[in-house]
Amino acid sequence: MPTYLRIRKQRFMCKGCGKSFTARTPIVERNCFISNYIKVQILTQSGETRSIKDIAKETNVSEASVQRVLTAEDERYRPHYYSLPENLSFDEFKYASGRMAFEYIDAETGDIMDILPSKDSRFVTQHFLSRYSLKQRSEVKTITIDMNASYMSFIPTLFLNAHVIIDRCHxxxxxxxxxxxxxxxxxxxxxxxxxxxxxxxxxxxxxxxxxxxxxxxxxxxxxxxxxxxxxxxxxxxxxxxxxxxxxxxxx
Incomplete structure (x- = not known):
């Protein structure tokens, strides 16, 4: 059942410095109307095969709120930004409004390392230069790609020791x-x-x-x-x- 809490914001004044401040609660973040418990439920349910619409209905919030919670967590949680596997795979796919996204994958495990909102060569190059050191990029041994010629414009400069493998399906x-x-x-x-x-x-x-x-x-x-x-x-x-x-x- 939807539950609403009416919270009074109590204010205090420090007698030493004369500054005032508002009391905080672990139930909800400042300037937010959705409890932290609901946000945890959204993140927990997102780990299952469920749509945003279903999660919103279950937690009694809007679909836009669910998306904002997931986006905020995505920005905070980047486990693969500190190392690269020896064998990478590059690919692209179409998403909203016909735009093309770029993804790089661990070729051995199939885990998606990250998804970039653009496949533009300059954008991809800047991403790898800012996220990974030359030593980390030099440890990559192979990169599997399709027959997209644009990849070859930045692979030799970013991954000095990597051998390019053309996907046999293509x-x-x-x-x-x-x-x-x-x-x-x-x-x-x-x-x-x-x-x-x-x-x-x-x-x-x-x-x-x-x-x-x-x-x-x-x-x-x-x-x-x-x-x-x-x-x-x-x-x-x-x-x-x-x-x-x-x-x-x-x-």
Whole structure:
């Protein structure tokens, strides 16, 4: 149940210096209407998988008050500002109003070291220079990143001994995208009034996933009915598709 305390602010005067002061209480901070007990409850519940809206409803305060309590604690509690792991990972994500945030992570444990409100190179550089000494930054051995070229503008100057590792997921993604771009270009060239070219166009459009399939998973002996091909094996279909264009086959 919501509980309200009516507290009278008693004032005292020091007979020695003549100055007056107001009595304080551990129940609530000065100039604040939310008790310290409620703030503790907000922080405790924030450790669970709960939304700000649910926490506000449970503690009988507004959502803005919950956010202010969490923000104040976040500014005070910075456990990772005094050391860096040997293996870091950089990433970015989109948050409010389409803005991009920057985060650096312990690559071994997956713990988020910190989240910065901007991915701007100058902002990130200033953050590391102000928070970590040259000795701490020199102890970083590896930094895992995606294929964002902006990271390379500050990594060599901030982390002198770190080796840069490109995340393999992004490499595979880039290869798949390039393969699809080649296929679409050739496919569009076949989209004309010629009946034979139209058949090739439809086949490339329908079976594009087979071009990206792992070679070890391609069947060479199992015959299956495929639309536009008939009774074939996967290997036979791929062989015929790749013969449509030399550039596609080379890719």
């Amino acid at each position: 490499i595979i993604q880039h290869i798949n995208r390039s393969m699809n771009n080649t296929r679409v270009t050739i496919m569009n060239q076949l989209n004309n009034s010629n009946g034979e070219d139209q058949k090739k166009y439809r086949r490339l459009k329908r079976y594009w996933k087979k071009l990206l399939k792992k070679e070890n998973n391609i069947t060479y002996t199992t015959y299956t009915f495929y639309r536009l091909f008939g009774q074939r094996t996967e290997a036979a279909i791929l062989s015929e598709i790749l013969d449509y264009d030399s550039t596609l086959k080379a890719t």
